[in-house]
Amino acid sequence: MHSDDVAGRARVVDTPELAAYYAALARHEAGALWTVANDIEPWEPTPHAVPMLWRYEALRPMVLQSLELVRPEDAGRRVVMLVNPKRRDVSAAVGWLYTGLQVMKPGEAASAHRHMASALRFIIEGSGAYTIVDGERLTLSANDFVITPNGTWHEHGIDGGGTSPCIWQDGLDIPLINALEANFYEVHPNLHQDIARPLNASHLAYANAALKPLEPDWRKPYSPLLKYSWDSTYEALRRYASATDGSPYDGVVMEYVNPVTGGAVMPTMGAQMQMLRAGEHTRAHRHTGNVVYHVAKGSGYSVIAGQRFDWKEHDIFCVPSWSWHEHVNTAPNDDACLFSFNDFPVMKSLAIYHEQAYLPNDGHQAYQATPR
Numbered sequence: 001m002h003s004d005d006v007a008g009r010a011r012v013v014d015t016p017e018l019a020a021y022y023a024a025l026a027r028h029e030a031g032a033l034w035t036v037a038n039d040i041e042p043w044e045p046t047p048h049a050v051p052m053l054w055r056y057e058a059l060r061p062m063v064l065q066s067l068e069l070v071r072p073e074d075a076g077r078r079v080v081m082l083v084n085p086k087r088r089d090v091s092a093a094v095g096w097l098y099t100g101l102q103v104m105k106p107g108e109a110a111s112a113h114r115h116m117a118s119a120l121r122f123i124i125e126g127s128g129a130y131t132i133v134d135g136e137r138l139t140l141s142a143n144d145f146v147i148t149p150n151g152t153w154h155e156h157g158i159d160g161g162g163t164s165p166c167i168w169q170d171g172l173d174i175p176l177i178n179a180l181e182a183n184f185y186e187v188h189p190n191l192h193q194d195i196a197r198p199l200n201a202s203h204l205a206y207a208n209a210a211l212k213p214l215e216p217d218w219r220k221p222y223s224p225l226l227k228y229s230w231d232s233t234y235e236a237l238r239r240y241a242s243a244t245d246g247s248p249y250d251g252v253v254m255e256y257v258n259p260v261t262g263g264a265v266m267p268t269m270g271a272q273m274q275m276l277r278a279g280e281h282t283r284a285h286r287h288t289g290n291v292v293y294h295v296a297k298g299s300g301y302s303v304i305a306g307q308r309f310d311w312k313e314h315d316i317f318c319v320p321s322w323s324w325h326e327h328v329n330t331a332p333n334d335d336a337c338l339f340s341f342n343d344f345p346v347m348k349s350l351a352i353y354h355e356q357a358y359l360p361n362d363g364h365q366a367y368q369a370t371p372r
Helices: 016-026 056-069 174-179 201-206 230-241 344-349
Strands: 052-054 079-082 098-104 113-115 119-125 129-133 136-140 145-148 154-158 166-172 185-187 252-256 270-276 285-287 291-297 299-304 307-312 316-319 325-329 336-342 355-357
Touching: 052 056, 052 307, 056 079, 056 098, 056 166, 098 154, 113 154, 129 145, 136 201, 230 252, 230 270, 270 325, 285 325, 299 316
Parallel strands: none
Antiparallel strands: 052 316, 079 098, 098 166, 113 185, 119 145, 119 166, 129 136, 129 154, 252 270, 270 336, 285 355, 291 316, 291 336, 299 307, 299 325
């Protein structure tokens, strides 16, 4: 058991003389390290965010209501952002990750822009959605995953032939880029891009995981594959599930990767899709790095830091860094699939990623239910 009353930890007792000394230091914009050392160098990671579950059933009507309240050209992007109460000051859902629900009507098209923050999108509902990234138009369907890496021109729209709005989840590293004081934002000088590549060109070239083109030589720091389709992702999970017992902590889990390097899709954010077999209950573990989950299929619950969160299709929940978590598929005859995005590439590139298994009680936490 840790105690602050040990050698190597600050345990200075305040005195009137020390109080006067601290006040004198403050007048010179200085301070004594030992007054904050135990807070800034904790025994283990202490996340500021709390576990959260955002219910799609409750949020969907409010997302649709925004269609009548604001125009995309006035709002920039018509988005309902999901905010963690402990990260409200940086508009984060967890850690340094932002997420929100964006909606557009058929026939709408937002202007092209680019920024230093990297972005991804997970399509929830509707038809006719498209994204244009650096001159390539990508058609999108439910549960498709698309990236718009930092510095790329991108814009979104909905074809005019549809009858219903489209909703998708945005994920960005805006809080991280702002914390690094490195953000830029620019609107395209012509407001919209010219289409310079064939429709879904990157998907046609790179979607076959077993083969990759030799030319051109891709040297950009993000994946050349911009769209990862749900159909091929789910089929890959099913095939993998027939050949593996899966991870005891995540079930049958696969990472979306850069097909050229095998690394993460973008330098600051990674993404995964995991399948929980019928009735599967994973063991608990924890790791540095924050994760935002989206229920792509099925229903169940997760226990996060001793709290149970029941989820169903299109609910969104988060796991803060270094928080114990485990997942359960409550369906007796069908699988459940969880899409997630994370900041693992940052943790791993800085050599600060760490993982730990939960050992008591056969790897399962005691928990209290969270009110619906």
